[in-house]
Amino acid sequence: MHNFKKFIETSHGEISSMLEKHWEVDHACYRTQTLSEYEELKVVFSVSFNLLIESIIGGRPISTFKLSQPMRVNELFVDLIELPAPKPGKSYPKGYEHLEVVIDISFEELMTKYPTLDWDTSGTKKGLNPELQASFGTFNVKFHHHSLEHIINIEKHPMAHSFLEQTDIIKKLSQFKPLLSGTIPLGIDLPESDLDILFESQDFDLFNKTVLNHFPSAIISTQDDFTIAKLTHNRLAIELFCQKIAPLKQNAHRHLRIEGRLLKMLGTNFKNKVIELKSSGIKTEPAFGQLLDLNDPYKQLLELYHFSDAELFSRFEKYK
Numbered sequence: 001m002h003n004f005k006k007f008i009e010t011s012h013g014e015i016s017s018m019l020e021k022h023w024e025v026d027h028a029c030y031r032t033q034t035l036s037e038y039e040e041l042k043v044v045f046s047v048s049f050n051l052l053i054e055s056i057i058g059g060r061p062i063s064t065f066k067l068s069q070p071m072r073v074n075e076l077f078v079d080l081i082e083l084p085a086p087k088p089g090k091s092y093p094k095g096y097e098h099l100e101v102v103i104d105i106s107f108e109e110l111m112t113k114y115p116t117l118d119w120d121t122s123g124t125k126k127g128l129n130p131e132l133q134a135s136f137g138t139f140n141v142k143f144h145h146h147s148l149e150h151i152i153n154i155e156k157h158p159m160a161h162s163f164l165e166q167t168d169i170i171k172k173l174s175q176f177k178p179l180l181s182g183t184i185p186l187g188i189d190l191p192e193s194d195l196d197i198l199f200e201s202q203d204f205d206l207f208n209k210t211v212l213n214h215f216p217s218a219i220i221s222t223q224d225d226f227t228i229a230k231l232t233h234n235r236l237a238i239e240l241f242c243q244k245i246a247p248l249k250q251n252a253h254r255h256l257r258i259e260g261r262l263l264k265m266l267g268t269n270f271k272n273k274v275i276e277l278k279s280s281g282i283k284t285e286p287a288f289g290q291l292l293d294l295n296d297p298y299k300q301l302l303e304l305y306h307f308s309d310a311e312l313f314s315r316f317e318k319y320k
Helices: 004-018 035-048 107-113 148-155 158-167 204-214 251-279 284-292 297-304 309-319
Strands: 024-031 049-057 060-073 076-084 095-102 118-120 132-135 140-144 179-181 195-200 219-222 227-233 236-243
Touching (some): 004 060, 004 076, 004 095, 024 148, 035 049, 035 060, 035 076, 060 251, 076 148, 107 132, 148 158, 158 195, 158 236, 195 251, 251 297, 284 297, 284 309
Parallel strands (some): 095 140, 195 236
Antiparallel strands (some): 132 140, 179 195, 219 227, 227 236
């Protein structure tokens, strides 16, 4: 697999001191020099990986592959590799170019903690999945707030992707730090599942007014510690959930992150069992609780949130 494990091991070893143990090392990116080389490597990677998606981004194809079982690299479990063709007129050295890590602090906070790193902030204004990049000499690291597979699940969901593209809601409500959530990013959604987006505002009246300005049909309900705006778009229900704390710290996001990591480690059979329970009417967290013997799943999933990959796997391997 073109030294996939070795690259993860070496690059992670160089940056591990700056990473929290629960931050997910999401995937590695392997650069190609020519389009023909890209096509050849697609065939090579298909031997060990399953093709999740191939998309045209920036004028060239990018493929994302997934292992049927995550590869364990020391304390990590990694299952994705990204293979981009070179952009037209561009040339890149062949080989692994960067690692991507999912974090739960703001980009500004990360840069403040490590001010001497060579930061590239050009990607922090991207709409759906902004990124912050740091150079470590022989390789780069891109930091995100979503895993790549979660973004792919959204892009492959016709109604959710259409809503995000047509309404440009992420940009329109950018002042409230939008963050996608719910079952659609996890890939365990049902036909009736809604799209959840988390927001932060210290002024609920301002948030509500701004939402209604862009979405006049929204139905808003405000409580002491949150406000919710509900709307529909082409039969898709959307819920905009706003609190006075950062979306990265909200319970809904933390549930998504821990559930995503468990789904990755426990595999397709476990994922199908979650979907089966949800199809019978059981909510997401209770479904995880039933399968993992958690008596209070809403609380216990939050307690598991800060576990490392290895700690999670050690505790739940028997449920695969």
